[in-house]
Amino acid sequence: MTWEGEFDEAARAAAERALGLRVTRIDPDLTRLTAMITAGSPPDVVRAAGALDTPFLVARKLALDLDPYLAASSALSADDLEPIGDVWRFDGVKQGAGPRYGLTKDYSQDAMFWCDAEVFAAADVPLPDAAKPLGHEEWLDLARRLTVRRGGRTRIHGLDVSGQGMFVQLMGATAAEGGSVFSADLARVDFSAPEATAVLGWHLAYMDARVGFSPADPNPDGWPFPAFQARRMAMATAGYWFGALLDDDPALARAAHLMPAPLFGGPRVSPCYSGIGMWIPRACPDPDAAWAFFEWYFGGEPARERAVSGFGLPALKSLRSSLPQGEEFQRRAVAVQEAELPYLTVLSFTPYARSAELEDIVTRVLRKAHAEGLSAGKTADALNTDMNAVLARGRDLVG
Numbered sequence: 001m002t003w004e005g006e007f008d009e010a011a012r013a014a015a016e017r018a019l020g021l022r023v024t025r026i027d028p029d030l031t032r033l034t035a036m037i038t039a040g041s042p043p044d045v046v047r048a049a050g051a052l053d054t055p056f057l058v059a060r061k062l063a064l065d066l067d068p069y070l071a072a073s074s075a076l077s078a079d080d081l082e083p084i085g086d087v088w089r090f091d092g093v094k095q096g097a098g099p100r101y102g103l104t105k106d107y108s109q110d111a112m113f114w115c116d117a118e119v120f121a122a123a124d125v126p127l128p129d130a131a132k133p134l135g136h137e138e139w140l141d142l143a144r145r146l147t148v149r150r151g152g153r154t155r156i157h158g159l160d161v162s163g164q165g166m167f168v169q170l171m172g173a174t175a176a177e178g179g180s181v182f183s184a185d186l187a188r189v190d191f192s193a194p195e196a197t198a199v200l201g202w203h204l205a206y207m208d209a210r211v212g213f214s215p216a217d218p219n220p221d222g223w224p225f226p227a228f229q230a231r232r233m234a235m236a237t238a239g240y241w242f243g244a245l246l247d248d249d250p251a252l253a254r255a256a257h258l259m260p261a262p263l264f265g266g267p268r269v270s271p272c273y274s275g276i277g278m279w280i281p282r283a284c285p286d287p288d289a290a291w292a293f294f295e296w297y298f299g300g301e302p303a304r305e306r307a308v309s310g311f312g313l314p315a316l317k318s319l320r321s322s323l324p325q326g327e328e329f330q331r332r333a334v335a336v337q338e339a340e341l342p343y344l345t346v347l348s349f350t351p352y353a354r355s356a357e358l359e360d361i362v363t364r365v366l367r368k369a370h371a372e373g374l375s376a377g378k379t380a381d382a383l384n385t386d387m388n389a390v391l392a393r394g395r396d397l398v399g
Contacts, residue, residue, distance in 0.1 A: 106312030108239020178266025
């Protein structure tokens with residue numbers, strides 16, 4: 001169960017040749033997946049975001065523990081897995097510890113951002129130094145200076161922080177402030193804590209400044225690249241993977257610069273908000289065949305092809321040297337990314353709710369807060385009330 005863009009017909013045919021098995025692909029669909037698991041006939045492998053989905057899958061006893069398979073494998077080794085692989089581990093309390101329940105195919109540190117140097121030059125604004133992370137206030141000030149409005153319309157957006165979802169942005173920024181949106185047992189949120197409230201204040205200021213897309217100004221394209229490609233966005237929050245989209249646009253590639261994740265007053269952290277990969281359902285009728293697919297997909301030719309494409313960082317240490325560096329913008333991005341790697345941080349997500357549920361609440365509450373001019377404190381209260389009700393129901397279901 002995965003998207004055709006990540007496993008097309010050619011890949012399906014290659015899998016059949018390599019494995020001697022019949023392979024069928026179906027689109028991800030949570031309703032269909034739930035029905036298939038309930039009926040005892042789940043897909044053999046399922047696409048998911050390890051950073052967000054692992055605790056939920058483990059708490060509901062849906063995912064197979066892969067540690068025994070990994071220990072016996074000649075194609076994959078735990079020692080060769082990049083630290084991002086830890087998003088697929090969960091011991092019931094902390095993400096990044098305990099058994100491994102999935103593997104990452106590729107990843108990025110998603111709080112990083114890209115700059116269009118030509119948009120900076122047109123605004124007579126110096127490009128940030130990629131060796132010195134910006135503070136969030138400096139970042140927002142840059143966004144204000146780079147935003148261009150004419151005739152009552154925004155012609156150039158100074159900054160976009162909405163592309164990967166607002167909830168994960170709040171998580172990451174709160175960690176960079178030195179706090180956590182979740183309680184220690186992951187059963188509640190507390191946006192009233194000083195660190196989280198400070199982050200909410202920043203996001204409300206970002207929305208009020210109208211410098212980029214937000215719940216108050218939704219992106220009609222759904223993601224930031226179209227506006228960045230059209231040279232209508234000065235800074236776009238996205239990780240290394242964004243660079244693979246620049247190959248067909250040499251002018252944009254020359255102007256595009258990857259930057260480290262901004263600071264927010266606490267420790268320097270640079271999280272991954274997705275860690276896309278796959279897991280094997282515990283009810284899988286043939287886990288050995290599913291693992292054979294894993295060895296081919298995550299340790300074989302498909303993994304090498306993904307690495308040389310630059311569409312994200314490889315999840316295997318042995319493939320990191322395969323990243324494309326034939327063009328100047330690629331070498332520039334790899335250098336910034338290499339310097340950022342030591343700050344990769346696994347943020348524990350709650351096992352009691354799907355990320356989409358919390359994202360819906362953030363979108364609704366922030367839109368209301370912006371429209372009514374609510375303070376960060378009142379916004380925090382609304383988020384706490386609505387999210388904790390969802391988390392309480394989820395905890396009751398887990399038991």
